[in-house]
Amino acid sequence: MRNDVPATTQLIHKGTPLIDVRAPVEFAQGSLPGAVNLPLMVDEERHQVGIAYKEHGQQAAIALGERLVSGEVKRARIAAWREYLSRHPDALIYCFRGGLRSQIATTWLAEEGVDVPRIAGGWKEMRRALCERIDQAAEQPMLVVAGLTGSAKTVLINRLENGIDLEACANHKGSAFGRQVEAPTTQIDFEHTLAVQLLDRPGKLVMEDESRQIGNANIPLTFWHAMEKAPRIRVEMPLDWRLDQLRHDYIEALEAAFVARFGAEEGRARMKEQLSNSLKRLAKRLGNARLQRLQRLQALAFDAHDLGNTQAHEAWLGPLLTEYYDPLYRYHLERRQSAPAELHVGDWESCLDAARQWSA
Numbered sequence: 001m002r003n004d005v006p007a008t009t010q011l012i013h014k015g016t017p018l019i020d021v022r023a024p025v026e027f028a029q030g031s032l033p034g035a036v037n038l039p040l041m042v043d044e045e046r047h048q049v050g051i052a053y054k055e056h057g058q059q060a061a062i063a064l065g066e067r068l069v070s071g072e073v074k075r076a077r078i079a080a081w082r083e084y085l086s087r088h089p090d091a092l093i094y095c096f097r098g099g100l101r102s103q104i105a106t107t108w109l110a111e112e113g114v115d116v117p118r119i120a121g122g123w124k125e126m127r128r129a130l131c132e133r134i135d136q137a138a139e140q141p142m143l144v145v146a147g148l149t150g151s152a153k154t155v156l157i158n159r160l161e162n163g164i165d166l167e168a169c170a171n172h173k174g175s176a177f178g179r180q181v182e183a184p185t186t187q188i189d190f191e192h193t194l195a196v197q198l199l200d201r202p203g204k205l206v207m208e209d210e211s212r213q214i215g216n217a218n219i220p221l222t223f224w225h226a227m228e229k230a231p232r233i234r235v236e237m238p239l240d241w242r243l244d245q246l247r248h249d250y251i252e253a254l255e256a257a258f259v260a261r262f263g264a265e266e267g268r269a270r271m272k273e274q275l276s277n278s279l280k281r282l283a284k285r286l287g288n289a290r291l292q293r294l295q296r297l298q299a300l301a302f303d304a305h306d307l308g309n310t311q312a313h314e315a316w317l318g319p320l321l322t323e324y325y326d327p328l329y330r331y332h333l334e335r336r337q338s339a340p341a342e343l344h345v346g347d348w349e350s351c352l353d354a355a356r357q358w359s360a
Contacts, residue, residue, distance in 0.1 A: 004118045005092055007125035009133055013199045017088035019081060019116075021095050021105045022123065030188025032094070032126055033196050038080045040101045041069060062100070078108050085114060098122030127188070130195035131220070137198045137205065138226040143358050144340070145351065146209040147235030149175070149325040150242030153208045156235070156352050162359050164207045169193040172215025175325075177250050177278040181257045184215030191220060204359050233344040233358075235351045242321065243314045250275075251305075251313050272302050279316075286324060294320060 005011070011018075018035035020027055023046040027037040041049065045068045053061035069077060085091055093116055095101035102118045109116055119126060145153045154173075157163035167174050172184040185193065198205075209232065212224050219227070254274070259267035279298060283291050297316035304312030344354035 004098065004120040007119050007121045007129055009129050009199055011092070012196060017091035019084060019091055019093045021093060021101050026096065030186050030192065032123060033192055036084060038084060040077060040105055041065065045069065078112060081105065081109060082112065082114060085116060092117055092119050094119040094122045094126070096122050097124050130192050133195045133198050134191060134220050135222050138222040141204045142226055142230035143204065143206045143355060144209050144227055144230045144232045145206060145235065145355065146232045148242065148329055149321060150246045151235040151237050152245045152348055153235060156348065156355065157206060157208050159352055160206050160355055160359060162201050162204055162206055164197050164205055166194070166207060166210050166214055166219065169197065170214035170217045174210055174214045176281045177275065178215065179274060181261050185217060187217050190217035206355050206359060229340060231341040231343050233351045233354050234342055235348050236345060237348055239318065239321065243317055246317050247310060247313055251310050282324065290323065
């Protein structure tokens, strides 16, 4: 049998195929980028073995696991691994700590004449290496792109080779209206995805001005502190330009994503429900009278949208910006205890040029 492979970020950077033999519930909480979940034990089996371990010790747990995963069940698990390995012969296997579960999997495969190495230290050691990369990145030069809501800061970030799209890592646009069709990523998956973006960016980094929390995830503290101290450029664009951006990102693109996922009728219904619920989530901050006014305007916009007029949404997006998001953004700017240096303030194109010049 081949030796275990050290847990390094190079495995992720090279796109090494990975087989995660942990239970599905563990995989859902946080996986390694590029991994496929082909578990040794499914959730219920793992649960029963865990109880046996607590009540009767390791040997009893192992014996129960051998009984639960035997016969046809065992053959099916091995067949799933072999099928994947036939398509990805350079794949590696891992479990939580590179211990018993991955050892069992590789032993069973070896008995079938299939030799596959494990990752030493397993998921835990790989996660440590990825989180270490984020901490290292906090020492790299950073530039933050600031600006009012609708200033297309994310688009600007993605025009840069050294741009880090934190919202893409979180699968969330970072506001009450930021939820996407698919669920936001978990904290663990956010950190892993961020680390992957950082792997081939050893120099200067450019990021959008974000709250520490984006969707379900928090930016790691060392990285966040570095962002807070970083110099900034600020995009300033007129309201009608920003409304056009918001209509595209939060209405038209969202509708297209829902329709692609659920079909035309259900997709549009889900899109309306999400936008409506997003507005309701701001109830305490908007106040009852303002919320009801915006809800009426939103309902009228939905009717016009059904007739093909997406521009009607600007009737509620406009006051949402001018009465809520813009004052909130300025308030947070004023509360900053030590304001970072602003290297440039200007329109979108000039800020893109400024970011490119800083990066060079």
